[in-house]
Amino acid sequence: MLKPLALALAAITASVAAHAAEPARALHCGQLFDARSGKLLDARTVVVRDGKVAEVLPGRASVADAQSVDLSGHTCTPGWTDLHVHMGSQSSPQSYSEGFRLDDTDYAFRSVGYAKKTLLAGFTSVRDLGGEVSPHLRDAINQGLVDGPRIWAAGKSIATTGGHADPTNGYNDALSHLIGPPGPTEGVINSIDDARQAVRQRYKEGSDVIKITATGGVLSYAKSGDAPQFTVDEVKAIVDTAKDYGYRVAAHAHGDEGIRRAVQGGVTSIEHGTYMSPETMSLMKQKGTWYVPTVYAGRFVADKAKVDGYFPELVRPKAARIGALIQDTASRAYKNGVKIAFGTDMGVGPHGDNAREFVYMVEAGIPAAVALQAATIRAAEVLGVDDQGVIEAGKRADIVAVPGNPIEDIGAVLKVDFVMKDGVMYRQPQG
Structure with a gap:
């Protein structure tokens, strides 16, 4: 029987291996927040491979070798x-x-x-x-x-x-x-x-x-x-x-x-x-x-x-x-x-x-789109990195999805039900 430490190490090894072997995924977003322009785009399919955004396709595109994730009732934003x-x-x-x-x-x-x-x-x-x-x-x-x-x-x-x-x-x-x-x-x-x-x-x-x-x-x-x-x-x-x-x-x-x-x-x-x-x-x-x-x-x-x-x-x-x-x-x-x-x-x-900070920023008169940019592309500028903060080909697959439209109702940010970081899904809609 394995000792507790060996069991813990085995669990850690299994977790790391699972994350390293993430399959390609096609995220079918009802809307997508373009952090560069601060505007919402209509339906997009975000293809994720090897922890990166491989491509962003219009509409609900079919991607044969990728697992589909239905986010059709959601707005996808950069992490x-x-x-x-x-x-x-x-x-x-x-x-x-x-x-x-x-x-x-x-x-x-x-x-x-x-x-x-x-x-x-x-x-x-x-x-x-x-x-x-x-x-x-x-x-x-x-x-x-x-x-x-x-x-x-x-x-x-x-x-x-x-x-x-x-x-x-x-x-x-x-x-x-x-x-x-x-x-x-x-x-x-x-x-x-x-x-x-x-x-x-x-x-x-x-x-x-x-x-x-x-x-x-x-x-x-x-x-x-x-x-x-x-x-x-x-x-x-x-x-x-x-x-x-x-x-x-x-x-x-x-x-x-x-x-x-x-x-x-x-x-x-x-x-x-x-x-x-x-x-x-x-x-x-x-x-x-x-x-x-x-x-x-x-x-x-x-x-x-x-x-x-x-x-x-x-x-x-x-x-x-x-x-x-x-x-x-x-x-x-x-x-x-x-x-x-x-x-x-x-x-x-x-x-x-x-995420309640978004709500307080909007209460202060800061537009919802500007608040979302502040936590995505602007934050990346503060950090001095250019591989995150936007959903574009070649960038990190850090993606968040919320139900509805956060530009019209900023309270949607308090209802996150999809989170992906480096292509790994940590949260997804149930049912």
Whole structure:
């Protein structure tokens, strides 16, 4: 009789082999969302072979050597990308104490479930912006050991002393003296040299992207949620060093001064952007900086701030004040012509609920087609890849289907019942 470990390895081997031997498929889509034009096309047949889109045919075409998948009552879109998640955690009233009680292994096991929920919700790719678990989860997914989205992992976020991603915020004197002040290895910098070292450490640890916390944050155990926390020169040092390794830089930022410094320093994207001024929006357009609003997170924390005991009292007023503003900022940014891409900050809210961001974007006055582009072709542009985000011959076969017409009713995105990633079907309509 096989021992448990041998059984587990046999199951993993069988899963990898099954995925590698996926048959050709013909997806008969009632409508297809063209991410380049932002328009819905009529019926199309998407032929998938070896994990790629082989061709896109008009109507309901017959493909002799491919298994047919009937999506005639559905709209097919490219797989969605969430550019701001934290796969290793999920907020709760216990989140702050768990950091002292749980090990990395505990967070890793939790992340496996979060990853599958995210994939089944239609998100075939994510950018994980902070968490030591994510590079390992990425590797496990790539190796076929667990099911989940394709991950671009930042690993440990880079902060300044006392900043939003300082891992020792809230520690008492005894713990602080025992551990000592964190430095670039732990992602905390206070100089240009520190900044360079912190990026190189992320490279050593296998990150795919760099995340900085350019201002205070909502959920960190610190008073300010918006004060600037890097100099322009420090941001430039991070960005320039990141370029040496082919990395792009995402900047968490709420306060306008911190946003402006991050944009001047050359970051690729601003996350949250709560207090973004018209002048800073103009600078972003000039520099080509992307904005990832994360309206979902703002709505979630503002709602939970009303619940006694959900957040520590130091955090609660920040959540109530800042969270409620992000949706309006997204509206103003769209009207001002700032480039917008899709992100939720999921991990703040429950994983698998990512698609609700589409609904909030539309509520903010962003057209449904633009919101869908933000999670497909625009997200691919932010990541700097050209093999996904559209349904075209030669691209990755990442395809999501929802019943009905999401352009007319954006709520359809909450009813995903077909998910394909790299040609593998993870979800399909029943009956």
